[in-house]
Amino acid sequence: MQTIIEVENLHKTFTLHQQQGVVLNVLKNISFNVGAGECVVLNGHSGAGKSTLMRTLYGNYLPASGSIRVLHQDRMFEMVGAEPRQIMAVRRETMGYVSQFLRVIPRVTCLDVVMEPALARGWAADKAAQRARQLLSRLNIPERLWSLAPGTFSGGEQQRVNIARGFMVTWPVMLLDEPTASLDEVNRQVVLDLIGEAKQAGSALIGIFHDKAAREVVADRYIDMNAQESSHAA
Numbered sequence: 001m002q003t004i005i006e007v008e009n010l011h012k013t014f015t016l017h018q019q020q021g022v023v024l025n026v027l028k029n030i031s032f033n034v035g036a037g038e039c040v041v042l043n044g045h046s047g048a049g050k051s052t053l054m055r056t057l058y059g060n061y062l063p064a065s066g067s068i069r070v071l072h073q074d075r076m077f078e079m080v081g082a083e084p085r086q087i088m089a090v091r092r093e094t095m096g097y098v099s100q101f102l103r104v105i106p107r108v109t110c111l112d113v114v115m116e117p118a119l120a121r122g123w124a125a126d127k128a129a130q131r132a133r134q135l136l137s138r139l140n141i142p143e144r145l146w147s148l149a150p151g152t153f154s155g156g157e158q159q160r161v162n163i164a165r166g167f168m169v170t171w172p173v174m175l176l177d178e179p180t181a182s183l184d185e186v187n188r189q190v191v192l193d194l195i196g197e198a199k200q201a202g203s204a205l206i207g208i209f210h211d212k213a214a215r216e217v218v219a220d221r222y223i224d225m226n227a228q229e230s231s232h233a234a
């Protein structure tokens with residue numbers, strides 16, 4: 001199995017400047033690899049650092065030390081310390097992030113929101129529209145909503161638009177932050193099917209799933225984040 005992402009000795013601290021400079025050691029010495037077609041699930045209690053790890057992998061947080069290397073443009077690319085434009089290229093071509101929340105952009109239609117990751121990669125508009133329609137149908141977003149901006153959609157509709165967008169293209173690495181949270185049974189199953197298809201297509205998936213049944217369907221392996229117990233230092 002080809003390794004798609006390699007994480008080595010990752011440390012992340014938060015310094016609370018407004019609170020006597022308390023330092024939270026949230027990620028300590030995290031190391032793991034994920035291969036093509038594999039889904040690794042982050043396990044750990046609330047506050048163990050799961051979301052922090054996801055945000056660090058996506059380049060939102062700079063770790064104190066360690067390495068995050070992803071297979072990008074046929075070579076292992078070091079994300080830690082990379083320039084913002086390189087991180088943007090990784091996000092466009094290599095690493096997708098699906099959370100339960102849609103970042104709504106005023107006046108951009110639902111169909112355009114979903115198509116955007118494919119257009120950014122140079123897909124023809126008709127091919128992108130076809131895939132977007134198929135995903136929106138599978139996720140039970142009524143066709144009458146497709147030409148409207150999702151700002152006024154219900155929470156569940158926005159979540160499903162975000163999932164359609166996330167699964168629009170095959171990402172070499174996919175970060176899934178509670179993608180099935182608060183979905184009904186039918187749509188939850190659609191998301192589990194989409195995750196299965198991404199694995200089949202060779203994506204390396206890293207996920208957070210509070211839903212135990214979903215976790216058990218998708219996980220090939222677990223990473224125990226409880227060993228991470230936050231320590232505090234003044």
Ligand SMILES: Nc1ncnc2c1ncn2[C@@H]1O[C@H](COP(=O)(O)OP(=O)(O)OP(=O)(O)O)[C@@H](O)[C@H]1O
Nearest residue numbers: 014024026044045046047048049050051052053230
């Ligand atoms: N931006 C931040 N600044 C300071 N501390 C933070 C920040 N983000 C997270 N933390 C702290 O890091 C720890 C881990 O938080 P994180 O959100 O990663 O946990 P989690 O495992 O995802 O929890 P949950 O399952 O509740 O979502 C918590 O103690 C939290 O207070």
